[in-house]
Amino acid sequence: MDAPTRKMDQSSHLILHLTPKAEIDKGITVISRGEGVHVFDTEGNKYIDLVAGVTRPVHLGYGHKELAQAIYDQMMELAYFTPLMFANEPAIKLAEVLAGITPGAINRFTFECDGSEAVETAMKLAKHYHYFNGDRGRYKVLSRKGAYHGVNGIGVRALGSVVPMRHMMEPLAPGSVFAESPYCYRCPYDLTYPDCDIVCARNIQRIIEFEGPDLFSAIIGEPIQQGFGVLAPPKEYWPIVRGICDKFGILLIIDEVICGFGRTGKMFATEHYDVQPDLITMAKGITSGYVPLGAVGCTDEVLKPIEVFNHLHTYGNHPVPCAAGLKTIEILEREKLVEASENLGNYFLEGLQELEHHSIVGEVRGTGMWTAIDFTVDKKTRAPLPAENLTNMIARAKQKGLIIKLAPVRQAFEFAPPLIIQKEEIDQAFKIIEECIAEEEKEMGL
Ligand SMILES: Cc1ncc(COP(=O)(O)O)c(C=O)c1O
Missing domain, CATH: 3.40.640.10 (Type I PLP-dependent aspartate aminotransferase-like (Major domain))
Structure with a gap:
């Protein structure tokens, strides 16, 4: 079988999980390779994977010989x-x-x-x-x-x-x-x-x-x-x-x-x-x-x-x-990765907390290398930000080379990178997350 070089679409024989037909119509990214905290798709794009395979199992990163x-x-x-x-x-x-x-x-x-x-x-x-x-x-x-x-x-x-x-x-x-x-x-x-x-x-x-x-x-x-x-x-x-x-x-x-x-x-x-x-x-x-x-x-x-x-x-x-x-x-x-999860997890959490000044960022929370941003339309009432705004930001992050995900109840982002992630990769990710939040706020007229 030749390696695919394009997105997956409705012509594929594969059934995806929790993926609406409308998304398949837009085309589904095919991930073909991983190395450390990065994954690569068949169109030549490289991503920082901030959720360890999205369902978050990949603690040791990709390509561990x-x-x-x-x-x-x-x-x-x-x-x-x-x-x-x-x-x-x-x-x-x-x-x-x-x-x-x-x-x-x-x-x-x-x-x-x-x-x-x-x-x-x-x-x-x-x-x-x-x-x-x-x-x-x-x-x-x-x-x-x-x-x-x-x-x-x-x-x-x-x-x-x-x-x-x-x-x-x-x-x-x-x-x-x-x-x-x-x-x-x-x-x-x-x-x-x-x-x-x-x-x-x-x-x-x-x-x-x-x-x-x-x-x-x-x-x-x-x-x-x-x-x-x-x-x-x-x-x-x-x-x-x-x-x-x-x-x-x-x-x-x-x-x-x-x-x-x-x-x-x-x-x-x-x-x-x-x-x-x-x-x-x-x-x-x-x-x-x-x-x-x-x-x-x-x-x-x-x-x-x-x-x-x-x-x-x-x-x-x-x-x-x-x-x-x-x-x-x-x-x-x-490799003391549990300790790294605690120490770098604190760095991760503190970095995310710097985003709390944004008007749509309600609460930043986390333990170890597992953190979340809970979004709101109103910091006083804490009413959740519509899921649509969150999915917009996730799409923007992907465009910029960062994979993040919605928590199941669809009012927060969840971050769970491979435990081998380094400070520089976290900093790169933060820059993209902040850009996505600022762009969404702008589009919302805030
Ligand atoms: C807490 C918890 N329990 C059970 C499951 C089910 O695990 P699996 O998807 O491997 O069947 C999950 C999946 O995310 C989970 O988060």
């Missing part, structure tokens, strides 16, 4: 073997390494293909735990409005942000219950921290009491939430939620699919909080996006009652992505 070699070597050694009644060395080793770096008592692991499957599997394990404890009625799961936990089966019930994705697939398995998110900039209760007494967390208890505490198997949430654009809850939030779980015998699933592997300046974002999850989910940065992998970790206590895990994926515990995970973690640790 050592990682690619580890994947090749594993393929030659053992390309595949089943997770059913057999084990393989990379999966055993990766589980052991993860036991050493995941939060506290998380100690047992199973491997899937992506984050959605990891979420699905964590929910299944939670259900298994209750079932084997003789507690068979716990079918409800509490998530939060604005959450994103993937697109699969029962996992999609927790989808609180890309609402059409959930609606189209309804009716779903019953049992989805939503609480408000800890969105301090636009508090759903119109309160201000710390006077709010963290009502967004405390109200979870009231919701559960109303719904029936004995019917809940799990509460799921990201430690720092993507949906509205990188929301780090106050330090009291997760301990309060943990207390509610303990009160009612509900398991706490912390979804580290984006946050894990250094994204927030710690190996796992749970470490920013004084909380012990019962289960955690991981994906994305675990292999730096080079091959697909999702993972679930749980405590010994969760696994203890489970006689058999009634679950099977052909590609579960797959040796090749597990080898990629082992190499990725080795490189993250050796």
Whole structure:
């Protein structure tokens, strides 16, 4: 097949995800190569990738030979073997390494293909735990409005942000219950921290009491939430939620699919909080996006009652992505990229904060190498800027050689560059972001 030299259009046989036909009519950029924090398209354009592949897995950047070699070597050694009644060395080793770096008592692991499957599997394990404890009625799961936990089966019930994705697939398995998110900039209760007494967390208890505490198997949430654009809850939030779980015998699933592997300046974002999850989910940065992998970790206590895990994926515990995970973690640790995420992440955040004087910039926030600009039409009321203005700015940035993205609720930009990014590349990106904001303001007559 000849390499394409132009945009993809409706004549292509390929189906894209979340891409309206109108966008395909305009032509879709074909990315053909990556190197460090840069990607190149088939028309000869070069971009700084400020979102690590847009869905943000590429922690180590593009073209990492050592990682690619580890994947090749594993393929030659053992390309595949089943997770059913057999084990393989990379999966055993990766589980052991993860036991050493995941939060506290998380100690047992199973491997899937992506984050959605990891979420699905964590929910299944939670259900298994209750079932084997003789507690068979716990079918409800509490998530939060604005959450994103993937697109699969029962996992999609927790989808609180890309609402059409959930609606189209309804009716779903019953049992989805939503609480408000800890969105301090636009508090759903119109309160201000710390006077709010963290009502967004405390109200979870009231919701559960109303719904029936004995019917809940799990509460799921990201430690720092993507949906509205990188929301780090106050330090009291997760301990309060943990207390509610303990009160009612509900398991706490912390979804580290984006946050894990250094994204927030710690190996796992749970470490920013004084909380012990019962289960955690991981994906994305675990292999730096080079091959697909999702993972679930749980405590010994969760696994203890489970006689058999009634679950099977052909590609579960797959040796090749597990080898990629082992190499990725080795490189993250050796090159101190988690520390770089914290230190350069602070530089990134401070640089973005300099944009707060712009009239459409509402709040800049972030943790480690994961930051956001929440836009507004009115700094007093904090009413969101229409998504159209944000997509205009994203298109402008692309024209200028910078790839950025909208947070799912479509009122903020989210930035999550490869953790190998350097100061000069961040400075180049800032210059473009500022130009795009200024141009949009001008066009809005501000
Ligand atoms: C927090 C969280 N959980 C789960 C998922 C689903 O992961 P995947 O897209 O790999 O299926 C995502 C995807 O962005 C996510 O952000």
